Amino acid sequence: MGQITFIEHNGAAHVVEIAAGQTLMQTAVDNGIPGIDADCGGACACGTCHVIVDNDWIQATGNINADEQGMLGLTPERADTSRLSCQITVSEALDGLIVRLPEFQM
Numbered sequence: 001m002g003q004i005t006f007i008e009h010n011g012a013a014h015v016v017e018i019a020a021g022q023t024l025m026q027t028a029v030d031n032g033i034p035g036i037d038a039d040c041g042g043a044c045a046c047g048t049c050h051v052i053v054d055n056d057w058i059q060a061t062g063n064i065n066a067d068e069q070g071m072l073g074l075t076p077e078r079a080d081t082s083r084l085s086c087q088i089t090v091s092e093a094l095d096g097l098i099v100r101l102p103e104f105q106m
């Protein structure tokens with residue numbers, strides 16, 4: 001159990017339940033979060049699942065590998081705490097996680 005909050009660029013917040021073992025991208029899609037397109041289905045090949053992780057949570061989301069780093073490099077709205085949500089596996093350790101959505105996905 002646990003919850004994750006997605007905050008749209010316009011400030012609208014969506015609180016969803018954690019489904020441990022899923023990716024953050026799948027969690028967003030399953031809960032109809034607007035602004036997560038996930039065009040490649042989680043293959044780290046599109047960049048349309050970009051989220052900006054709250055500063056307090058960036059360590060807990062794990063490391064960025066070279067493929068993700070490369071895709072993030074193509075993301076116009078990249079921030080210091082940007083991640084691709086398909087590369088984050090959710091667990092109860094992420095209870096309370098807050099992520100923000102960029103204004104646009106590329």
Ligand code: FES
Nearest residue numbers: 042044047049086
């Ligand atoms: S779903 Fe395509 S990079 Fe994440």
